[in-house]
Every structure is written in structure tokens, then in C-alpha cells.
Amino acid sequence: MPEAVLRRAAEEMLDWHGSGMGVMEMSHRGKEFGAIAMQAAADFRTLLAIPAHFHILFMQGGGLGENAIVPLNLSRGTKADFVITGSWSAKSQKEAQRYCATRVAASNAADQHTRLPDPASWQLDRDASYVHVCTNETINGVEFQALPDLRALGCDAPLVIDFSSHVASRSIDWRRVGLAFGGAQKNLGPAGLTIVVVRDDLLGRALEICPSAFNYKTVADNQSMYNTPPTWGIYVAGLTFQWLLQQREGDATGIAAMERRNIAKAKLLYDVIDSSAFYNNTVDPACRSRMNIPFFLRDEAHNDAFLAGARETGLLQLKGHKSVGGMRASLYNAMPLAGVQALVAYMREFERSHA
Numbered sequence: 001m002p003e004a005v006l007r008r009a010a011e012e013m014l015d016w017h018g019s020g021m022g023v024m025e026m027s028h029r030g031k032e033f034g035a036i037a038m039q040a041a042a043d044f045r046t047l048l049a050i051p052a053h054f055h056i057l058f059m060q061g062g063g064l065g066e067n068a069i070v071p072l073n074l075s076r077g078t079k080a081d082f083v084i085t086g087s088w089s090a091k092s093q094k095e096a097q098r099y100c101a102t103r104v105a106a107s108n109a110a111d112q113h114t115r116l117p118d119p120a121s122w123q124l125d126r127d128a129s130y131v132h133v134c135t136n137e138t139i140n141g142v143e144f145q146a147l148p149d150l151r152a153l154g155c156d157a158p159l160v161i162d163f164s165s166h167v168a169s170r171s172i173d174w175r176r177v178g179l180a181f182g183g184a185q186k187n188l189g190p191a192g193l194t195i196v197v198v199r200d201d202l203l204g205r206a207l208e209i210c211p212s213a214f215n216y217k218t219v220a221d222n223q224s225m226y227n228t229p230p231t232w233g234i235y236v237a238g239l240t241f242q243w244l245l246q247q248r249e250g251d252a253t254g255i256a257a258m259e260r261r262n263i264a265k266a267k268l269l270y271d272v273i274d275s276s277a278f279y280n281n282t283v284d285p286a287c288r289s290r291m292n293i294p295f296f297l298r299d300e301a302h303n304d305a306f307l308a309g310a311r312e313t314g315l316l317q318l319k320g321h322k323s324v325g326g327m328r329a330s331l332y333n334a335m336p337l338a339g340v341q342a343l344v345a346y347m348r349e350f351e352r353s354h355a
């Protein structure tokens with residue numbers, strides 16, 4: 001979280017704009033919260049240049065919830081295609097199987113999820129109800145540098161992207177997207193808010209068994225207020241959107257500024273890893289994630305000492321995901337360049353004293 005956002009939320013916690021109430025105490029149907037939610041949606045639209053024919057929905061259930069909610073809304077109980085690029089897309093396919101037939105159109109499992117299958121090689125089903133792609137695999141550290149153009153591949157099915165772990169870190173080509181979803185807790189705000197961006201022609205296809213609170217059309221028709229939305233999460237995400245809109249990097253602003261900064265942060269860390277015989281990252285440079293950088297100490301016997309020393313230096317949460325081991329640095333939007341500089345300085349020093 002950007003520190004400025006946390007400070008603002010703290011200042012306003014007991015009394016939002018002289019209303020005599022904190023945001024957590026407001027009715028979600030009152031005019032104060034209505035204004036907060038409307039501004040948040042408008043700012044998110046501006047930030048990511050989301051065209052008018054897409055709805056922005058504030059929901060609950062997280063990324064894993066959407067793994068069920070997407071097929072409940074889009075599959076019509078028929079079939080859907082999945083591109084498996086790591087742990088999260090694999091989970092998405094597994095969950096969707098409960099609601100429709102699923103096919104693997106492409107997979108990088110044979111490469112241990114270290115390179116992305118070229119879209120030209122994907123075996124897409126022309127009759128699929130949608131094609132699911134996780135555009136940034138948080139655990140494996142692979143990221144699509146451009147969204148696949150399904151139409152150019154001869155497939156008219158809508159592209160569904162799970163952008164949970166890199167939303168707002170780079171621009172999105174909405175011409176290629178049918179639906180995007182993500183939990184807010186990485187780049188946008190506190191856990192509990194899930195954002196869905198859905199093209200309007202995809203509303204109204206839900207299965208009869210779809211819970212009403214998870215029916216995209218119901219949620220859209222009620223401006224995300226069919227049930228009580230995660231009000232605190234929407235408010236804090238709204239503060240983050242305003243912070244993002246104000247960011248500047250040279251002549252770039254907003255998302256373009258964040259993208260520049262994220263490129264610089266990631267390059268700094270990958271360069272140190274690649275120029276060292278002590279550290280190692282196994283992901284193909286063409287599809288390395290800017291957000292989540294897994295790396296290994298070539299001698300894993302040093303892992304515990306590396307983490308303990310990092311903790312002492314104030315560098316936290318560097319332990320890799322249990323399914324891949326090693327280390328992982330998550331360079332989300334709010335991580336300043338200075339944080340990455342501190343990490344690489346520590347890594348160089350640790351290498352000097354342990355190589």
C-alpha cells in the first residue's frame with residue numbers, strides 16, 4: 001500500500017469529510033458512500049482507460065471466487081478453454097470443471113512454467129464459451145507482455161484475464177478483453193474487494209444455479225449494490241486510484257508512470273540476479289514478471305541465513321512460495337525504487353560474505 005494512502009485513510013477513519021461518520025459506519029445506500037463508490041469506479045475507468053461498453057463491478061470472493069463465478073456467468077454449461085501457465089491458471093481450470101467442460105488449449109507445464117506458450121501454437125476451440133488466461137502468474141513469475149489477440153488466431157470467444165497480481169501496473173488493450181478480474185489486495189487496496197471489468201454483451205448469460213449476488217448482470221444493474229459491497233475496500237482502493245492518477249515519471253503520468261517505474265524496478269533486480277553466479281532466476285527473459293520475481297540461491301544451504309539477514313535489514317516477506325521454494329520479491333506498485341535498491345544492496349553484500 002502506498003504510505004500516502006494509508007495516512008489519508010488513517011486521518012479520515014473517524015470522520016470522513018466532516019460527515020460525522022467513518023466510512024465503516026456509513027450505510028452503503030447513503031449519499032456519502034454512494035459518492036465514494038461512484039468516484040472510485042470513475043477513477044478506475046480513467047486510470048486504465050476502460051471503454052464505456054465495459055462495466056466495472058465491485059464484488060467479493062477474491063480471485064478464487066471468480067474461478068467459479070466466471071464459468072457460472074459465461075460458460076452456459078458448455079465448454080471453456082484454458083491456457084495453463086502456472087499455479088493460478090491451473091487452479092482456475094480445476095474449479096471451472098465443476099460447471100462446464102474444460103480444455104487445455106496450451107500449457108507450459110513441461111517447461112516447469114518458465115516460458116509462455118506462443119499464442120500462435122494455442123489449440124483453441126472455436127466454440128469455446130471463453131478462453132481463460134492468467135496474465136501474471138504470481139507464484140511462477142511469468143507475465144504476458146502483450147495480451148493475445150484471439151480474433152487474429154481465428155477464435156471469437158471472449159478472452160478472460162485474471163489480472164489479480166499486476167492490475168494497474170501496466171496498460172491494458174481492452175480491444176482484446178471480454179472480462180478481467182482480480183482481487184484488490186496486491187496493487188489496489190485491502191483484501192476483501194474483487195474487481196471485475198466485463199464487456200456489456202457478456203451480461204445475462206448466467207446459469208440458473210448462479211447465486212444472485214454473483215450474477216454479473218444483477219451486480220451491474222444495481223451498481224455493485226445488490227448486496228452490501230466491501231465498503232472499506234472500495235474506499236481505500238479509491239484512494240489508491242487517486243494516488244495512481246497523480247503519479248509522474250518524466251513526462252508520463254498515471255499508469256504510464258507506474259509502468260515506467262515498474263520496468264526500472266524489475267530491471268534493477270533481474271540485472272543483479274543475472275550478473276551473479278550466486279543467484280538464479282529460471283524464467284525466460286521474454287516473459288519475466290515485473291511484479292513477482294522468484295529467485296534462488298544456487299547453494300540453498302544459505303537460504304535461512306539469507307532470510308534472517310534480510311529480516312534484520314528490514315527486508316520482509318522474501319521467502320518463496322512453498323510450491324517453488326527459494327525466494328520471491330514482489331515489487332508491487334507501492335514498492336518504491338528505493339526498496340529495490342535496498343534489496344539489491346543486501347543481496348550483493350550477502351553474496352560477498354557467503355560466496
Ligand code: PMP
Nearest residue numbers: 062063064065088138164165183
Ligand atoms: N489469481 C492470482 C493471479 C493470484 O495471485 C491470487 C492470489 N495470490 C489468486 C488468483 C487468488 O486470489 P484470492 O486469494 O483473492 O482468492
